[in-house]
Amino acid sequence: MWTMVALLLDLASNGIVRAGPGTIFVYLLVMTQLTIFTVTLYLHRSQTHRSVDFHPALTHAFRFWSWLTTAMVTREWVAVHRMHHAHSDTEQDPHSPHVLGIGTLLFKGTELYAEACRSKELLTKYGRGTPDDWIERHVYTPHCNCGPTVLAIVDLALFGVGGMAIWAIQMMWIPFWAAGVVNGIGHWWGYRNFETADRSANLIPWAMWVGGEELHNNHHAFPSSAKFSMRRFEFDLGWLVIQMLAGLKLAHVKRVACADRKHPEYHAIKGPQHATLAPRVWAMTEYFRKVMLPAVRDETRRCGATPSPSLSLRLRRALADGGRWLTADDRVHLNAWIDARPCLRTLCEFRTQLAALMEQRDVDVGSDGLSRWAHAAEVSGIGSLQTFAASLLANTIATR
Template sequence: MTILVFFIAHWYLSLLMQTFFLHRYAAHKMFTMSPAWEKFFYTATWIFQGSSFLSPYAYGVMHRLHHAYADTELDPHSPSFSDSIADMMWKTKNYYNNIVRQTDQIDAKFKKGVPHWDLMEKIGDSWISRIGWGTLYVLFYIQFATFWWMFLLLPIHFLMGPVHGVIINWYAHRYGYVNFKVDDTAKNLLPFDFLMMGESYHNNHHKFGGRANFGIKWHEFDPTYPFILVLNKLKIIKLKKNNDLLYM
């Protein structure tokens, strides 16, 4: 029971940082926050993503490219130009590493305003950090695992961020339903997103890229949006005014 609670907590806390901080803030700037709170959420991302820490800077730049060039050869992660999930993720890794190492040739307009905390970027991307977090996961499992099959969950812990990315970048461009006609293959993967905290409403997001609430239809509940509203109410963030509720 302890292992399953730990796995579920890691899944959703890691995903929360990805959808709230990396996606809706770093890439889209749907809301603003002070430099101090930005560093707080940078640190929270490192803690909750752990060994699979994703650079908010690299993620933000890469995701902007995805929207600008969705399902073309310039898209950093398109199933339409990849032979398999492994092929797509390998290409994504190369894009990501070039941005992190600042060896890319990406137009400066895609980098404007994307948060960058050099210290945490270096810590989170270091092998010492990644192996350290991975070691902690293994030790936790040794202490609390009660069945051998529980250890099969460890690879997901090690690669939690990329696993979340694959679910949306591959499957939400191949399967699901469409609310809006867009110029790419983005689909809504789930009618009720209990799994990806709103990220699976991918077709909605590609239609309204700056809208903080990813749900549109009455049944499309976005679990991250109430979290955003609470932080806005507490004045931790400031939600932009173009985020009115819209339902179909």
């Protein structure tokens, strides 16, 4: 009798495996990384954006893992994320830190997600094409919470009562890193390679623990690309795994963005395998890089000898989007700085007109508005603007 009690007490405190801290650490690392891969490879890149297909057996393994470790339903995740892309950083975005506050995203990201999932309209409009077989209808969707319950029992059996702490970390992993950090900080802080219409940013060039999702601005620029890294110093762990799976014939990549920024046609390559930049993103990125930034640098150099209030990096960045996201005070400051510099004011006006034109669907060189804009740029007498106008026309012709 006492032996039995002692055995049960030992099992409760140490679990079946009697793991030490090292084993627990490795277990947590492997389990959380598998969950991250399930989210970024399966839910995000494959189901939401259709940039990669997986072997049916692997697809099902992802579905099972998602059920076991996250309780997330594929259709709901896909719908919420597609809605985010369709309305990024607007009132309709289910999780914009600029609308809801960064604190809300970091600490209540899961609640925002759950609230968005309650909208039947959202699920119908954005959740198409996700699994709808027997197991989805009878197990994964109606019993989504059973997965984490099973996982809790497994952790308890393996590690004893300490397994509950391990389980809690597993349960917090995706809500914190995906719903909080990527959805929140990924639209709040970081560097931008592309002038997308939203405020997406690359957090850092590499972050193994979020599997490539840290390159969020690249992803918003090329949503249908299976690969998120674009520059030489950026590393996408998810893409590395996709390549390995493709080598094993378990993955079929459907689209990849051309990563060579110096390639003369990196934005214009067309074909089933290439994700391309939207004309608006390409035009606004090039305009900022090749027209606005050189003009600001010239201005700074010119004023170098005389005392002149220089523009903070934040306000300089704001020239990329016309100060759209600045506070009223900052916008007044920026406008005053621009108004004192006629050449820059002209360039800002051209930028505003170009942005409005590029918002229109099917904009091409044949459109009166763009032709008029290019003509005005060519006679502006500003060298960088003239060069840009010529490349814009050439690019638009090439992509028609």
